[in-house]
Amino acid sequence: MQLKPLAKGRYRQRWQEDYPLIEAVILSCITETKTLKTGSHLMTQGEAISSLVLVKQGRVSLGHTARNGRSFQLGTIDCDSQLFGEMEFFTEYNCQLDIIANEPLDIMLISGDKLQQALGQHPQLALFFASAIAIDYQDTVEILTRRLLYPITYNVAFDIYHEYLNDLPVDGFNKRYLEAERFATTDRVYRRALQQLEARGFIERQKEGIKICDLDALKQFVEAGI
The missing domain is CATH 1.10.10.10 (Winged helix-like DNA-binding domain superfamily/Winged helix DNA-binding domain)
Structure with missing residues (x-):
């Protein structure tokens, strides 16, 4: 999902108004910064997630490999304050996709424990996450159903x-x-x-x-x- 407010969705105006708080809280949860080489994994399919990843700028690809060896590539994203791992943060499921750097990237790791504490202190941020995840979910389902049908x-x-x-x-x-x-x-x-x-x-x-x-x-x- 994108950390920056999107110009769509029911709560887009609320996003704009609350963005300084949203950004400040997310940045306060950063525990580490890294520089990745082209081809490095930001996240790996099947791994347990303890930290979310924030990419301010850079290009990444997202894909999934089935047990039978077949691969599905969702595509590439030119990141603009893109946040990865938010769904796994809420579900505690293992990562569903390989997220790979298509060029050298600077990334920031966001502690899941710190983010959980921050959401407890600022519960209105849950509305931001819910809206952003819902938009990403519907965009992804639209792609997958069109591919299937x-x-x-x-x-x-x-x-x-x-x-x-x-x-x-x-x-x-x-x-x-x-x-x-x-x-x-x-x-x-x-x-x-x-x-x-x-x-x-x-x-x-x-x-x-x-x-x-x-x-x-x-x-x-x-x-x-x-």
């Missing part, structure tokens, strides 16, 4: 179109095999989906990436949802 060709088209609109909660990858894992499929199936979109005249594959050739037709295809 629509064909991969539609999902790829949706992603290309909304990447153009710059309104996706998470971004993609430059490497094609990671893009395939973002749709929980193989590189071969992902490549076939691109070929089908290219055959319809929606896009063109180029060395530097995917170019939209017919934005109106692509929009119509995505909004039809069939």
Whole structure:
């Protein structure tokens, strides 16, 4: 979740008003700062979480690997005061995702015990956490249900179109095999989906990436949802 107040949600005005307190309380719970190299884990799938992680700036990726070896990449985030581990803090579940630095990062560790004490002293902060977690939850469920219920060709088209609109909660990858894992499929199936979109005249594959050739037709295809 993002520590900074978001311009959406029922309590967005309250977020704006209470932000100085929210930031001060969170920063007071920091126990350690670290510098991570590219490829280092901020959090590891399956581990118990005792500290939350705050990333002021930098790019991270989020993914999950199943016991059968298949991987799902949720995507990448350009962090802007991003807080990780908040759901595990409340549930005491083990971490569900690998969160990996895509570039050198400075991170701050927030003590779960200190945060628990702070929430007891400032219970109104629970409203901030509830609102932020609810928004992240609904964004994530929307991604997952769309992946499950629509064909991969539609999902790829949706992603290309909304990447153009710059309104996706998470971004993609430059490497094609990671893009395939973002749709929980193989590189071969992902490549076939691109070929089908290219055959319809929606896009063109180029060395530097995917170019939209017919934005109106692509929009119509995505909004039809069939």
